[in-house]
Amino acid sequence: MSDASLPIVRTVADLRARVAAWRAGGQRVGFVPTMGALHEGHLSLVRLAKQNAGRVVASIFVNPTQFGPGEDFDTYPRDEARDAALLASAGCDLLYAPTVAQMYPPGASTTVTVAGVSEPLDGAARPGHFAGVATVVTKLLSQCGPDVAVFGEKDYQQLQVIRRLVRDLDLPVAVLGGPTARDEDGLALSSRNAYLTARERPVAGELNRALAVAAEALRAGQAVAAVETDAKQSLRAAGFQRIDYLEVRAAEGLARLGPGPVTSPARILAAAILGKTRLIDNLAI
Numbered sequence: 001m002s003d004a005s006l007p008i009v010r011t012v013a014d015l016r017a018r019v020a021a022w023r024a025g026g027q028r029v030g031f032v033p034t035m036g037a038l039h040e041g042h043l044s045l046v047r048l049a050k051q052n053a054g055r056v057v058a059s060i061f062v063n064p065t066q067f068g069p070g071e072d073f074d075t076y077p078r079d080e081a082r083d084a085a086l087l088a089s090a091g092c093d094l095l096y097a098p099t100v101a102q103m104y105p106p107g108a109s110t111t112v113t114v115a116g117v118s119e120p121l122d123g124a125a126r127p128g129h130f131a132g133v134a135t136v137v138t139k140l141l142s143q144c145g146p147d148v149a150v151f152g153e154k155d156y157q158q159l160q161v162i163r164r165l166v167r168d169l170d171l172p173v174a175v176l177g178g179p180t181a182r183d184e185d186g187l188a189l190s191s192r193n194a195y196l197t198a199r200e201r202p203v204a205g206e207l208n209r210a211l212a213v214a215a216e217a218l219r220a221g222q223a224v225a226a227v228e229t230d231a232k233q234s235l236r237a238a239g240f241q242r243i244d245y246l247e248v249r250a251a252e253g254l255a256r257l258g259p260g261p262v263t264s265p266a267r268i269l270a271a272a273i274l275g276k277t278r279l280i281d282n283l284a285i
Contacts (some may be wrong), residue, residue, distance in 0.1 A: 006088040008095045012143045017095050019057070019145055022216045027054035031146035031173075033137060036060040037077035037191035038086045044149045046090040048178045052148045058087050059096040059140055061103060064143035068131030096144065103139060112138045114168070116256050118161045120267055133158055134165050141166070141173055149173050154180040154188045156267060156282040160254055177208040180281075182208065186251055187225070196276040204274055206238035207281050214246075214268055215283045224248045224258025227268075235272055244278070246269040251284065 009015050019029055031050030034042050050055045059194065060083055067073035084095055111131050118130035131272075141149060151159050159177050166175050183187045186208030187282050197203055214231040215272040248257045266285035271278060 001174045001193060006084050006092060008084065008094055008097055010097055010099065011102060012098070015057070015094075015130045015143055016145070018094055019055075020057045028147045029144070030056040031057065031141070031149045032058045032092075033140050033149070033151070034058060034060055034083075035062045035076065035191070036080065036083050036283055037194070039152065039189045039191065041152055041178075041189040041234050043086060043090040044181050045152055045178040046087060048176060049148060049150045050091045052174075052176065053151075055093045055145070056091065057096055057144055057146065058092045058096045059098070061096075061098055061105070061136070061140075063132060063136045064100060065135060066129050068126055071126075072192070072195075077194055086275045103136065111135050112165060114161050114165050117157070117164050119199060120249070120254060120256070121245050121247065122271065123156050123157070125271060130158070130161050131143065134161060137162055138165060138169065138171075138246060139251070141171055142163055146173055148176060148200070150178055152175045152180060153177045154281065156269060157254060158269070160252075175260055186212065187211075188279075190279070192279070195275070200239075200277065202274045203239045204277070206235065206273075207240070207270060207272055207279050208283075210234040210238070211281055213268060217260050217285055218248065218268065218285045221261045223260050224262060225260075228258070231268075231270070235270075240272040240274050242273040244273070246270040246272070248285070264279070 022029055030053030032045045032049050037170055046056055062076050064073055087095055112134040113131045115135050123130050163175050185205030187205045210231045214227045217227045228246055232243055235243055241265045248266055248268050251267045263283050267282050269282040
């Protein structure tokens with residue numbers, strides 16, 4: 001399948017017309033929102049959506065409202081033709097690629113905020129980020145009206161924020177989390193990995209290694225505080241210049257755990273800076 005066979009729509013009206021036609025034929029609709037610069041992780045989400053729906057829509061929209069001052073909105077990789085070909089190869093049925101004006105018409109003034117789960121971790125490190133995420137995801141789900149929407153577990157906090165907003169706003173969509181896709185050394189696949197230099201790339205895999213060591217220690221009953229300290233020291237020794245966070249949190253709700261051993265389902269999450277690249281990852285405990 002080539003990208004030429006993948007229809008592309010750019011307006012809400014055209015998107016809804018396509019989805020309505022599928023529904024009239026009795027088909028379930030899956031949805032995979034992305035910002036483009038696609039990799040195997042995104043394609044695995046498309047395939048998961050296809051397992052749960054007869055038709056799959058993927059969106060590509062680099063959302064300006066989730067980028068903060070000095071972040072990489074202007075330099076974020078964009079290549080729609082390449083992305084369309086990849087989506088087609090994964091079984092996607094329709095690409096929704098709206099403009100900023102389509103998503104945020106002049107005068108748009110509504111923001112969706114999710115309290116609690118959005119506040120720690122990336123919420124603290126990137127103020128305003130999750131308000132941008134929650135707003136654009138709410139709009140995309142409203143525009144598409146899918147039966148199921150798929151998001152990656154690599155962005156675990158984002159997944160929890162979206163699950164909470166869907167629950168709180170009574171949106172009629174099932175939210176599925178797709179497992180994190182990784183390179184051979186464990187580095188979580190990310191569009192931002194393209195920013196890594198040849199020297200930094202081998203070091204980047206140390207993030208997952210440090211989390212894996214920490215997760216094993218936590219499963220063995222070691223105290224959260226000590227494990228977090230050791231993992232941070234490991235990352236600094238590997239060459240990471242800054243650690244935005246490395247914390248053990250409750251798997252549901254992301255409440256802070258510790259300082260003692262973990263006694264309930266948990267997740268260890270980290271964000272660290274290597275050169276000009278901000279890497280995030282997480283593992284289940």
